[in-house]
Every structure is written in C-alpha cells, then in structure tokens.
Amino acid sequence: MKKLINLPENVVREELEGIALAHADLVRVSLDPYMVIRNDAPVQGKVGLVSGGGSGHEPMHGGFVGLGMLDAACPGEVFTSPTPDQILAATKAVDGGAGVLHIVKNYTGDILNFEMAAELAREEGIEVEAVVVADDVAVKDSLYTAGRRGVGATVLAEKLCGAAAENGLGLKQVADVCRHVDEFGRSMGMALTSCVPPSAGRATFELADDEMEIGIGIHGEPGRERMKLASAHDIVGMLAGALVEDLPFRAGDEVLAFVNGLGGTPLIELYVVYRELDRFLTDKGIIIGRNLVGSYITSLEMAGCSITLLKMDADMTALWDAPVKTAGLRWGA
Amino acid sequence: MKKLINLPENVVREELEGIALAHADLVRVSLDPYMVIRNDAPVQGKVGLVSGGGSGHEPMHGGFVGLGMLDAACPGEVFTSPTPDQILAATKAVDGGAGVLHIVKNYTGDILNFEMAAELAREEGIEVEAVVVADDVAVKDSLYTAGRRGVGATVLAEKLCGAAAENGLGLKQVADVCRHVDEFGRSMGMALTSCVPPSAGRATFELADDEMEIGIGIHGEPGRERMKLASAHDIVGMLAGALVEDLPFRAGDEVLAFVNGLGGTPLIELYVVYRELDRFLTDKGIIIGRNLVGSYITSLEMAGCSITLLKMDADMTALWDAPVKTAGLRWGA
Numbered sequence: 001m002k003k004l005i006n007l008p009e010n011v012v013r014e015e016l017e018g019i020a021l022a023h024a025d026l027v028r029v030s031l032d033p034y035m036v037i038r039n040d041a042p043v044q045g046k047v048g049l050v051s052g053g054g055s056g057h058e059p060m061h062g063g064f065v066g067l068g069m070l071d072a073a074c075p076g077e078v079f080t081s082p083t084p085d086q087i088l089a090a091t092k093a094v095d096g097g098a099g100v101l102h103i104v105k106n107y108t109g110d111i112l113n114f115e116m117a118a119e120l121a122r123e124e125g126i127e128v129e130a131v132v133v134a135d136d137v138a139v140k141d142s143l144y145t146a147g148r149r150g151v152g153a154t155v156l157a158e159k160l161c162g163a164a165a166e167n168g169l170g171l172k173q174v175a176d177v178c179r180h181v182d183e184f185g186r187s188m189g190m191a192l193t194s195c196v197p198p199s200a201g202r203a204t205f206e207l208a209d210d211e212m213e214i215g216i217g218i219h220g221e222p223g224r225e226r227m228k229l230a231s232a233h234d235i236v237g238m239l240a241g242a243l244v245e246d247l248p249f250r251a252g253d254e255v256l257a258f259v260n261g262l263g264g265t266p267l268i269e270l271y272v273v274y275r276e277l278d279r280f281l282t283d284k285g286i287i288i289g290r291n292l293v294g295s296y297i298t299s300l301e302m303a304g305c306s307i308t309l310l311k312m313d314a315d316m317t318a319l320w321d322a323p324v325k326t327a328g329l330r331w332g333a
Numbered sequence: 334m335k336k337l338i339n340l341p342e343n344v345v346r347e348e349l350e351g352i353a354l355a356h357a358d359l360v361r362v363s364l365d366p367y368m369v370i371r372n373d374a375p376v377q378g379k380v381g382l383v384s385g386g387g388s389g390h391e392p393m394h395g396g397f398v399g400l401g402m403l404d405a406a407c408p409g410e411v412f413t414s415p416t417p418d419q420i421l422a423a424t425k426a427v428d429g430g431a432g433v434l435h436i437v438k439n440y441t442g443d444i445l446n447f448e449m450a451a452e453l454a455r456e457e458g459i460e461v462e463a464v465v466v467a468d469d470v471a472v473k474d475s476l477y478t479a480g481r482r483g484v485g486a487t488v489l490a491e492k493l494c495g496a497a498a499e500n501g502l503g504l505k506q507v508a509d510v511c512r513h514v515d516e517f518g519r520s521m522g523m524a525l526t527s528c529v530p531p532s533a534g535r536a537t538f539e540l541a542d543d544e545m546e547i548g549i550g551i552h553g554e555p556g557r558e559r560m561k562l563a564s565a566h567d568i569v570g571m572l573a574g575a576l577v578e579d580l581p582f583r584a585g586d587e588v589l590a591f592v593n594g595l596g597g598t599p600l601i602e603l604y605v606v607y608r609e610l611d612r613f614l615t616d617k618g619i620i621i622g623r624n625l626v627g628s629y630i631t632s633l634e635m636a637g638c639s640i641t642l643l644k645m646d647a648d649m650t651a652l653w654d655a656p657v658k659t660a661g662l663r664w665g666a
Contacts, residue, residue, distance in 0.1 A: 002525040002526065002542070002545075002562060002636065003525070003602055004525070004565045004568065004598060004602040004603070004605060004606050004637075004638055005564070005565050005602060005605050006564045006565050006566055006605065006609075011601065011605060012601075014565075014604075014605045014608050015601050015604040015605050015608075016604075017608045018603075018604030018605055018606070018607040018608035018611075018626075019604050021607065021608060021611045021621075022604065022607050022611075022624050022626050055601065056599075056601060058599060058600040058601045058604075059600055063600070192335040192336070192337070193335065209335070212335075229335060231338070231339045232337045232338050232339050232347075233339055235337065263599040263600075264597045264598075264599070264634060264636070265337060265597075265634065266389075266391060266596040266597070266628075266631055266633050266634050267391040267392055267396070267596075267628075267631070268344065268345075268348050268388065268389060268391045268633065269336055269337040269338060270337070270351075271347075271348040271349075271351030271352055271355065271391075272337060272338050272339065272344060272347045272348050272351055273337050273351070274351040274354065274355050275347050275348075275350045275351035275354060276339075278351075278354045278355075288354075291355050293351075293355050293660075295599075295600075298599055298600070300599050300601065301597060301598065301599050301636065303335065303597070303634065304337075305337055325664075327626075330663055330664050331658075331663050331664075331666070332666070333664070333665070
C-alpha cells in the first residue's frame with residue numbers, strides 16, 4: 001500500500017485535523033463525533049443542510065461545507081457510514097430554527113443511520129426532511145445498496161440546495177430542489193484501476209492491465225461490465241449513452257454536464273473526456289448550459305471518471321450561479 | 334498505458350479543445366499555435382502576464398488564465414517546452430501597452446525559448462521582462478536543467494503577479510513581485526509512483542512497491558534519494574526540513590504553506606500531509622498565514638506531493654487575498 005499517511009487507523013482523524021488547520025476561516029471540526037461544521041452555524045432562520053457518508057470521497061462532503069452549500073458534513077471511516085449519533089449531533093449544531101434537510105446518498109447503511117438520526121432529532125423538536133439521491137444508472141441493486149446508488153448528482157444537490165437555503169427558501173422548498181436533482185440527474189462511472197482502503201491494505205478488486213470496469217460504484221462495487229480498455233470517445237459513448245437513454249434527455253434539453261475524476265485521474269484526461277461529452281451531447285441536440293470538470297466525488301486513488309447530467313431550467317441555473325464559498329467549490333465569494 | 338484518452342498524439346490538442354468548451358466564459362483557445370488566452374485580452378493599460386511550459390502539469394498553466402492571474406498560457410506537448418513563435422504570439426495577444434511579463438519555470442528549454450520570444454517581441458516594440466522561478470531545493474542540476482528547477486512557487490508567482498497587475502502596478506513592479514517569490518519561495522517534492530507520458534507509453538522511471546523517490550522532478554527526473562516508503566510524518570520532515578534549512582525560514586517568519594498533489598494523489602492524503610506540515614512549522618515557531626492544498630502543478634498521474642513555502646508580508650498577503658477567477662483557482666470573483 002503506497003499512501004501519504006501515518007497509521008491506517010488514523011487517516012480520517014488526521015485528515016479532519018488537516019482540514020481544521022487549513023480551513024479555519026470556513027469551518028470548525030469536531031473529532032468526537034466527526035463533524036465538519038460551517039463556522040457561523042447555526043445560521044438563524046436559514047434551513048440547515050447536513051450530508052455525510054463514508055470518507056474516501058474527498059472533497060465530498062467535508063469540502064462542501066460553507067456559505068452557499070452544506071452547514072455540516074458527517075464523515076464516517078473510509079467507505080463506512082456515519083453513525084446516527086453523529087448525524088444527530090450535526091443536525092442539532094446547524095438547526096437555526098427553520099428546520100434541517102438531510103441530503104443522503106442512496107447506500108443502505110447511510111439510509112438507515114440518517115433515518116434514525118432524523119427520528120431522534122424530531123423527538124428533540126427539530127423539523128427534519130430527508131431526500132435520498134439515487135442517480136447511478138449503472139446497476140439496479142449492488143453490493144451495499146438496494147436500488148440505484150447515490151453518486152455525482154449529490155455534489156450538484158448540495159450546491160443547488162445550499163443556494164436555495166441562502167436565498168431564504170423554506171424547508172419544503174429546499175427539499176424540493178433536492179428532489180428535482182434526484183428526479184432529473186443521472187450518473188455513471190468507470191474505473192481504470194482499483195483503490196486500496198487504508199485499513200484493508202489491499203485493492204478492493206483487481207483489473208488487468210488492459211481492462212476497465214464500466215458502471216463501477218464509488219466503493220469499487222462491480223458495475224455493468226468488465227471489458228478491454230477503450231478510447232475516451234468510446235467510453236463517453238457508453239456512459240453518456242446510458243444516461244441519455246435513461247431519463248431520457250432529449251434534443252433541446254439544457255443540462256449541467258459534470259465530468260468527475262475518481263481521485264487518481266489527472267485533469268488533462270478529464271478535459272479530453274469533457275470534449276467527447278460535449279461532442280456527444282451536441283450531436284444529440286442537448287445543450288450544455290453549465291459544466292463542472294474536476295475531482296469532486298472520489299474513490300481514494302482510483303483512476304477513472306464519472307459523468308453526471310442534470311436537466312436544468314432558469315431557476316436551477318440561477319441557484320448554480322449563486323455564490324459558494326467552500327474548500328472544494330468556490331465562486332463569487 | 335491506462336489513460337482516458339484517444340490517440341496519444343492528440344492528447345494536448347483534445348485537452349485544449351475541452352478547456353475551450355468548458356471555460357468559454359473565461360478564456361479563448363488557439364490551436365495554432367497552442368495558446369490559452371484570457372477572454373478580454375489585451376486589457377488596455379494592464380501589464381500582460383504570460384507563462385507556459387510542457388503540458389502534463391495541469392491545471393498549470395492553462396487553468397490559471399483569467400482575471401487576477403495569467404493573461405495567456407503557452408502549453409507545449411507533454412513535458413516539452415513551448416516554441417518561441419508560440420510565446421511571441423501570446424505576448425502580442427496580451428500586450429495592452431503596459432508591457433508583458435514572462436514568468437518562466439527554470440528548465441533549460443523553457444529559458445531558451447522564452448528568451449528568444451522576448452527578443453522577437455522587443456523587436457516589435459513590446460516591452461518584455463522575464464523572471465525565472467527556480468525554487469526546487471532538491472538538486473542543483475538535473476536531467477533537463479542547469480541550476481534549480483522551477484516548480485510549485487510558480488503557481489504562487491502567477492497568482493501574486495496577477496493581482497499586482499490588476500492593481501495597476503507597472504511592469505517593473507510586477508516583475509519585482511515575481512522576483513520576491515523566487516527569492517523567498519522554496520519547494521521540494523516526492524513520488525510514490527512514476528507516470529507515463531502518452532507518446533512514450535511507458536513509465537519514465539520505475540519504483541518498487543516499497544520505494545519512494547525524495548526530491549523528484551516534475552518530469553520524473555531523479556531527486557535526492559530513493560528510499561523505503563516512510564510515514565507522512567517522516568516524509569514531511571524530510572521535505573519541509575530541507576526547505577526551512579535552505580532559505581532559511583526562521584521562528585517568527587510568516588509563510589504561505591502550499592501542499593500540492595502530483596496528479597494521482599487523492600485529497601484525503603494531502604490533508605494528512607498538511608496536518609504534518611502545520612505541526613512541523615508550528616514546532617519551529619514558523620507561522621502559516623495562508624495555505625493552499627490541492628493538485629495545482631502535477632506530473633500526469635504521478636502519486637506524490639510537493640511542499641512549497643513562501644515567506645509572506647502584508648503586501649504579499651493582500652495580493653494573495655485579491656480576487657482571482659480562473660478554472661484552476663478562484664475566489665472573490
């Protein structure tokens with residue numbers, strides 16, 4: 001295992017300490033339980049936004065805490081759900097009296113623990129809504145999840161809901177933004193290489209030198225098909241083809257196109273992929289109104305990419321363009 | 334070779350086409366010769382900033398073109414210097430009548446070609462100053478370079494000079510900012526893995542499963558020492574120790590601390606490294622006034638990191654905090 005770490009069992013704690021030291025202007029970090037909380041939380045009268053999930057997907061979610069995005073993130077250990085207590089503590093820490101939205105990626109462990117935390121919070125008098133994001137079209141059920149997994153669209157949901165909450169929308173309206181993303185967002189990923197969870201010390205799966213996995217999950221769960229390595233053109237055809245068919249996206253639709261790196265893929269390759277995606281969509285009459293290119297929801301050092309398409313309208317575009325000030329995503333502030 | 338590309342010989346062109354499509358709001362891209370140019374260039378009365386170098390180090394330099402940073406970037410092929418003609422064309426494209434600064438990383442090929450371009454531009458009546466950044470303390474002379482290589486401090490120079498130029502400073506003053514960075518900035522890197530230039534199709538060097546290279550160059554040039562893999566704590570001790578000794582940085586000094594990923598290293602590891610760096614410097618009484626954590630000057634998919642320390646004062650801090658709006662670095666705009 002080749003990693004820039006100390007003891008494998010301390011990676012998440014030490015990472016969080018690093019975030020606390022680097023971004024004290026944006027967030028405060030709790031180590032017991034693990035929480036990354038917006039510096040000025042709770043913001044009175046604003047809907048609070050909480051997300052979380054296993055670590056190893058950085059900058060998601062801790063890097064998305066700040067103005068215009070999340071109020072708190074609950075990181076679990078690597079690829080491990082956060083606990084109900086942890087989520088409850090975050091919910092209480094960000095409740096400014098207007099209720100709290102839980103943005104939950106569809107993984108069975110996350111769902112159970114967020115549900116339990118929501119119940120406990122309601123018992124303490126906090127209004128909580130939860131929206132589950134399930135955008136991965138690759139497989140119907142997978143190793144850890146009933147239904148579709150929640151992946152790249154979650155990044156977009158956090159940005160868009162964050163802007164809606166800053167605009168003063170109420171809990172139901174902010175939750176509606178998240179439901180819009182879940183309804184009109186679709187993702188699929190692929191891997192060139194595996195990744196090594198620090199505590200395991202070995203790869204979660206093996207790929208031969210000339211193989212790739214199409215439809216991979218962000219924990220390395222098997223996807224649709226293992227096949228010989230193909231060109232960026234053909235890979236984008238497979239991924240974007242599946243997305244467009246699924247919703248479906250149609251000629252004249254305007255989308256946000258998100259090309260995401262899985263952690264070990266350099267930016268030069270992501271731009272090659274973006275070029276292919278633009279050509280693919282343009283050819284179908286689908287218009288890219290906004291885009292995001294970079295590594296935002298990762299799987300440790302896995303090489304590969306995912307593509308997310310989200311159908312946009314004028315309201316969604318305005319929310320996307322609104323200021324955001326987090327370690328992982330920042331503009332206009 | 335496992336990469337998200339099409340034909341290896343088209344990688345740079347297709348990447349630039351991807352940048353053009355993704356960031357049309359920020360830049361225009363020329364494919365003959367390769368140039369990424371700020372949308373509103375030339376900005377009348379502002380000093381123009383041009384940098385460039387081999388591709389494979391993204392987001393450097395094309396991702397740093399925009400308000401508050403570069404006016405143009407000249408990408409060569411992967412790990413290959415841009416040509417004098419290319420640099421001349423960029424210089425002419427951004428000349429707003431206040432002169433043009435060339436920010437040059439110290440690589441022999443880059444130096445020669447930037448010098449020739451500067452001469453040609455002067456013959457056409459454009460005032461050009463060039464500052465060479467040579468911040469890598471690892472080795473004195475290396476495979477491609479006489480003297481110290483120019484690495485991470487170049488990112489900081491581009492940001493700081495960009496802000497100075499936006500503030501209306503003259504050519505000499507903007508060049509002085511760059512000279513300050515060269516004088517007071519120090520860097521050193523290390524690699525866990527090698528990288529594969531697309532046209533070569535094989536790794537530039539080999540590292541065993543339990544080995545790392547300390548003092549590596551961004552083209553995979555040999556560094557100070559190949560040794561057994563060590564902890565993040567010990568690696569930071571070696572890198573930061575060399576930097577602090579070299580300038581030297583002393584107790585009471587305020588620095589910008591930059592932890593950079595080499596392309597294949599995930600953010601979770603960079604924060605573990607940042608934590609170690611903070612502890613190392615705090616222990617020596619050196620104060621981190623500002624920081625930057627992420628992959629900004631890379632070596633394709635190489636796993637590893639570099640650390641850059643830059644001595645700061647109030648003027649430099651104000652320039653760092655000034656708005657910047659580029660694909661790779663953005664805040665306050």
